[in-house]
Structures are given as structure tokens and as C-alpha cells.
């Protein structure tokens with residue numbers, strides 16, 4: 001089953017780990033904080049992540065030191 005994802009940016013410490021694990025899903029804003037840029041999601045959590053990226057997504061979630069990457073089976077908005 002696919003997942004939706006958002007970064008809770010108020011808890012992000014700009015470590016860069018998620019972007020290294022899943023560069024097709026995450027990028028960084030001007031302050032270095034992560035956000036979901038996958039297919040124009042703009043960190044809204046409304047874009048279903050493709051199945052072939054689920055492993056990368058899980059790696060990013062597991063690597064986040066502040067657990068601020070949130071996933072759900074349902075869209076966030």
C-alpha cells in the first residue's frame with residue numbers, strides 16, 4: 001500500500017539525512033529544512049508516493065533523528 005508523507009518542519013534540524021536517503025522525495029528550503037517536493041507536493045502530504053520509492057521513504061523515516069517525517073495511508077489534507 002502506498003503512503004503519503006509530510007515533514008513537520010518545526011522539528012526538523014536540517015541534518016540532510018532524508019534527502020540523502022530519498023532524493024526523489026525530499027529537498028531543502030533556503031534554511032536547509034526538509035520538505036516533500038515529490039511531484040510538486042510542496043510538503044502538503046497529498047501525493048501518493050510511488051511504490052518503487054517506498055524503500056527510500058522508509059530509509060528516510062528511519063534515519064530522521066527527530067522523527068519529524070510523518071507518513072500515513074491517507075492524504076494529510
Ligand code: SF4
Nearest residue numbers: 012013015016018064
Ligand atoms: S532527516 Fe529529519 S531532521 Fe534531518 S533534514 Fe530530514 S526531516 Fe529534517
